[in-house]
Amino acid sequence: MTRISDRRLELRHDPLLTEKVVYSVGPQHPSLPAPVRLVVQADGELIERVTPEIGYLHRGVEQLCARRSYAQCAALLSRCEWLAGANADYLVSAAVEQLAGIEVSVRAQWLRMLVLELSRILSHLFWWGQLGLEAGQITAVFWALREREPGLDLLELLSGHRWHHGWIVPGGVRREPPAEFYGGLARFSGRLREALEHFEEFFSDNAIWVNRSELIGTLNSDYAQAHGASGPVLRASGVDHDLRRDAPYLQYDRVSFSVPVGEYGDVLDRYQVRMEEMRQSLSIIAQCVEAIAHLAPTTGGAGGPARSAGEDGGHGGSPHQGIEVPAGEAYIAVEGPRGELGLSVVSEGGPGPARLHLRSPSLYHLHLLDELCRGYLLADLFVILGSLDIMIGEVDR
Amino acid sequence: MSIELIGWWLMAAIAVVSAIGMLSARNPVHSVLWLVVNFTSLAVIYLIHSAPVLFAIQLIVYAGAIMVLFLFVVMFFMSPQARQWLRPALKGQLVLGGILVVAFLLLIIWGVGASGMGIVFNTPLIEGASLATDLTAGAGMGDPRPLGWWLFSNHVLPFELTSLLLLIAMIGALMVARDLKSEGRAIVPETAPVVSDEDDEQEVLA
Amino acid sequence: MPQDILLILVRGVILVVVCLTAFAYLTYLERRVLSWFQWRVGPNRVGPWGLFQPIADGVKAILKQELIPRRADKVLYLIAPIISFSAAFTMFSLIPVGERVFLTDLPIAVLVFLGLSSLAAYGVILAGWSSQNRYSFMGALRSIAQVISYELGLGLALMVPVMIVGSLKITDIGNIYRAETWHPAYLFVLLPAGVLFLVSAMAETARIPFDLPECESELVTGFHTEYSSLKYAMFPMGEYMGMSAMCAIAVHFFLGGYLLPAIGGVDLTNWVGLIVGNPDAVWGPQEGYWTVVSLSALGLSTTLTFVAKTLFLILIFMWIRATEPRFRYDQLMQFGWKVLLPAGLVLVFLAALFVVLMPDLGGGAQSTMEVSMYVPR
Numbered sequence: 001m002t003r004i005s006d007r008r009l010e011l012r013h014d015p016l017l018t019e020k021v022v023y024s025v026g027p028q029h030p031s032l033p034a035p036v037r038l039v040v041q042a043d044g045e046l047i048e049r050v051t052p053e054i055g056y057l058h059r060g061v062e063q064l065c066a067r068r069s070y071a072q073c074a075a076l077l078s079r080c081e082w083l084a085g086a087n088a089d090y091l092v093s094a095a096v097e098q099l100a101g102i103e104v105s106v107r108a109q110w111l112r113m114l115v116l117e118l119s120r121i122l123s124h125l126f127w128w129g130q131l132g133l134e135a136g137q138i139t140a141v142f143w144a145l146r147e148r149e150p151g152l153d154l155l156e157l158l159s160g161h162r163w164h165h166g167w168i169v170p171g172g173v174r175r176e177p178p179a180e181f182y183g184g185l186a187r188f189s190g191r192l193r194e195a196l197e198h199f200e201e202f203f204s205d206n207a208i209w210v211n212r213s214e215l216i217g218t219l220n221s222d223y224a225q226a227h228g229a230s231g232p233v234l235r236a237s238g239v240d241h242d243l244r245r246d247a248p249y250l251q252y253d254r255v256s257f258s259v260p261v262g263e264y265g266d267v268l269d270r271y272q273v274r275m276e277e278m279r280q281s282l283s284i285i286a287q288c289v290e291a292i293a294h295l296a297p298t299t300g301g302a303g304g305p306a307r308s309a310g311e312d313g314g315h316g317g318s319p320h321q322g323i324e325v326p327a328g329e330a331y332i333a334v335e336g337p338r339g340e341l342g343l344s345v346v347s348e349g350g351p352g353p354a355r356l357h358l359r360s361p362s363l364y365h366l367h368l369l370d371e372l373c374r375g376y377l378l379a380d381l382f383v384i385l386g387s388l389d390i391m392i393g394e395v396d397r
Numbered sequence: 398m399s400i401e402l403i404g405w406w407l408m409a410a411i412a413v414v415s416a417i418g419m420l421s422a423r424n425p426v427h428s429v430l431w432l433v434v435n436f437t438s439l440a441v442i443y444l445i446h447s448a449p450v451l452f453a454i455q456l457i458v459y460a461g462a463i464m465v466l467f468l469f470v471v472m473f474f475m476s477p478q479a480r481q482w483l484r485p486a487l488k489g490q491l492v493l494g495g496i497l498v499v500a501f502l503l504l505i506i507w508g509v510g511a512s513g514m515g516i517v518f519n520t521p522l523i524e525g526a527s528l529a530t531d532l533t534a535g536a537g538m539g540d541p542r543p544l545g546w547w548l549f550s551n552h553v554l555p556f557e558l559t560s561l562l563l564l565i566a567m568i569g570a571l572m573v574a575r576d577l578k579s580e581g582r583a584i585v586p587e588t589a590p591v592v593s594d595e596d597d598e599q600e601v602l603a
Numbered sequence: 604m605p606q607d608i609l610l611i612l613v614r615g616v617i618l619v620v621v622c623l624t625a626f627a628y629l630t631y632l633e634r635r636v637l638s639w640f641q642w643r644v645g646p647n648r649v650g651p652w653g654l655f656q657p658i659a660d661g662v663k664a665i666l667k668q669e670l671i672p673r674r675a676d677k678v679l680y681l682i683a684p685i686i687s688f689s690a691a692f693t694m695f696s697l698i699p700v701g702e703r704v705f706l707t708d709l710p711i712a713v714l715v716f717l718g719l720s721s722l723a724a725y726g727v728i729l730a731g732w733s734s735q736n737r738y739s740f741m742g743a744l745r746s747i748a749q750v751i752s753y754e755l756g757l758g759l760a761l762m763v764p765v766m767i768v769g770s771l772k773i774t775d776i777g778n779i780y781r782a783e784t785w786h787p788a789y790l791f792v793l794l795p796a797g798v799l800f801l802v803s804a805m806a807e808t809a810r811i812p813f814d815l816p817e818c819e820s821e822l823v824t825g826f827h828t829e830y831s832s833l834k835y836a837m838f839p840m841g842e843y844m845g846m847s848a849m850c851a852i853a854v855h856f857f858l859g860g861y862l863l864p865a866i867g868g869v870d871l872t873n874w875v876g877l878i879v880g881n882p883d884a885v886w887g888p889q890e891g892y893w894t895v896v897s898l899s900a901l902g903l904s905t906t907l908t909f910v911a912k913t914l915f916l917i918l919i920f921m922w923i924r925a926t927e928p929r930f931r932y933d934q935l936m937q938f939g940w941k942v943l944l945p946a947g948l949v950l951v952f953l954a955a956l957f958v959v960l961m962p963d964l965g966g967g968a969q970s971t972m973e974v975s976m977y978v979p980r
Contacts, residue, residue, distance in 0.1 A: 021737065023737055023738075029823065030823055045741070045932060132928070135928040135929060136811055136812065136814070136927075136928045136929025137926075137927065137928040137929075138637070138641075138811070138924070138925065139637075139640050139641045139925045139926060142641035142642055142643060143641070143642065146642050202926075203928075206927070206928065208812055208927060208928050208929070208930060208934075209928050211930075211931070211934055212928060212929075212930075212931055212934075377931060377932060377933060378741075379815075379929075379931045379932055380931065400607075400608075424676075426676075426679075426732065427679075430679070430729075433725070449709070449710070449711045450711055450714070452711075453711050453714030453715050453717075453718055454714070456714075456715070456718030456719075456722070457714060457717050457718040457721060460718070460721075460722065461717075461718055461721030461722055461724075462721060462751070462754075465721065465724055465725070465728070465747060465750070465751060466751070468725075468728055468747070469728075469744075469747045469748075469751075472728070472732050472740075472743070472744070
């Protein structure tokens, strides 16, 4: 498929001197996943400026975290990244481990990787359905949720929770996956592999969709890098950058996967990059399962958590609630579903962080909107928004 | 009094009222809509006069297409709150206009009377015919074929000329609307000037 | 005269009752069909198989609180839903549903149909303009542009069978599909015209992928964003009736109307007509009772055929709604003006050529002969 030029329309001086329109999209709007307000200044339907107004979902999470234990931080942060809460769990655990110098068993690392990739897939599936809605395709979301459901069941099998599972804890993972987990995972992967082919038929071969997405909302690589884009958005713009490969954590340097890169940075590229990422994640999951099968469970079950306080955790007290983390600073970043999700922790000793900051990709991507939408039509705004996969919970913390 | 005659008087009354409404409405959108009502009642009058084709054409072309375009344009400029009252631009305009209206009215009455077509006043409307038979028989003006035949054989030149005239008018309007000097120049290159949203918020509050 | 008025009233009541019921169950059907596409169950709780769901929906719509924006143009705001609702219903009254089963069968039905479909646009426009909301206004603007553009394709597609038959009467056009008047050569113009008509009709009734006047992801719900309660419900009513009317017209023009299919060159309608419609020929002279029975059998069988064909087209509309994403506004306009309109013009040209070159076929020849009687002296 060759694409010739940018389809951005030139903003021109309006000879009739007609009034500009200001659309206030949100904070409540059917297309917005969560409350945020976009002030869209347009010449008719031609967008001139988009100003995101954020803060409608501000919960003061970072401030709250400064007064909570690490376990509670993980729970709070997973409410910011609710489609892939495992990332937040991992970030907090990795920060604690780095500060306290805890070694995590190899098996636990593989297990963590497995769950992180699984949540990437689940998040992307949700994104796919949402994008369908934004493009006026009302069936996609149900197809996506249908495939997503068995994945959530798997997570529930692991931890008893579907969204905010808290399965990754400092020192390892909470418990060994039950035996039926792997069977379910194989079924889920097989099904999804097939479903993805159907999904492609749904969108990729659809002339209307290609027309709506090709060279729409283009983002060039310089602008993307200068403005802090990361993850699929950055890769779709042609920048070959993936933390899993370029700054490997866990056991990512021991799996083989390819990093899909786009060329034009348009909606179609972002779409294709994410679709390919799902396939790559499936392959990583398969490799994880294989690696785990060759590693015997360590004593204490699954390279279990550093059980410094209380053997079973139980209610109220998390197993690592009593961890005394030495003073220091740590920055942990993962390649989340939406981009580089980073956590900066300042510890002054004690059971909780003194200061904590989440680097959320959605915040950066939301502010790309102005550049991405200028010169496109109002209808494109929503498709572009959908292609960025913005999570308001990350934007407003 | 036949049902046709009742219908005729009703439609005539509606036509007159809507014409007055069109003139006196203070919001142009209302004027347009009064005109639509007027055209529709005229269409029904055609129907009563056993000319269903004229009825349909009046409905499609005037009430449908042309007035929708009118509305399209007027809607852009008028908010539902707008109330405008055009002041006469010339001195004595209203008086002169009134005289002309009366003169025109007299002319029409004279013309109708002289032509012996004083249908309403002299003879009962549509002797012996009823709406139902006309509609089903497709007689006289009810048949589209003679109309089409006339239009596309005898009058094909004026017909085509009219379309040409409309085309010229359309191109002319486009040329007027386009400012050739600023053509192709991006005036808003990187960042567009911010239009304040305050007006809207005040509107909402008001 | 009074009995005429009574008859008109009775017919009107029948129309409204049938249409309202049809509307209610079309919403039900659409929800069920969409849920089959989307791997869910759909409404199945109210009554057997959820069949009372439309009633519950209706009650809910009526009982909802009624909100009128303070700054709206109240009169127009109230009139708008009535216009779009009644235009669609009137449209339906033009359409014969079976052999000798119709409310009206006007000789200019096609023209009135086109007129009504353009009048229906007023409802949408006024709703958008009067409710003082930018989303509504934008929806109204899009709607006008869309209706104007696609009306052309619609009209041109309808003109093709009209030219071939040489009549503007719906039953005349349906009759072309009878075994004795049918010729396979018609397919060359009628088939593309039918496709053109369906696409234009989809746009005219603002269904996905052409649902820009009310596209949810952009304009909240477009022109009826500010409507609530029963007034809101009247828009979908008009929309569904408009869609059904379009499908019904398409059935008459391109799918053989209410005629039963012909098998092996033998028109089944004629068989039904022969056996029960004309009992004298089969069973000898009978009394009035038998005539009534036979006529109703003919009427019933053709009506059912017609309903089945219309439902088939409606299901296609629903199928498309479930699978296609939405056009962008400018793409829609381009499609209308640069693809559909030229295609329609070419088709009309072909149809004219057809009528001139093959005057022996169908009603076309007849009409030219008839017209020649009007040649001015």
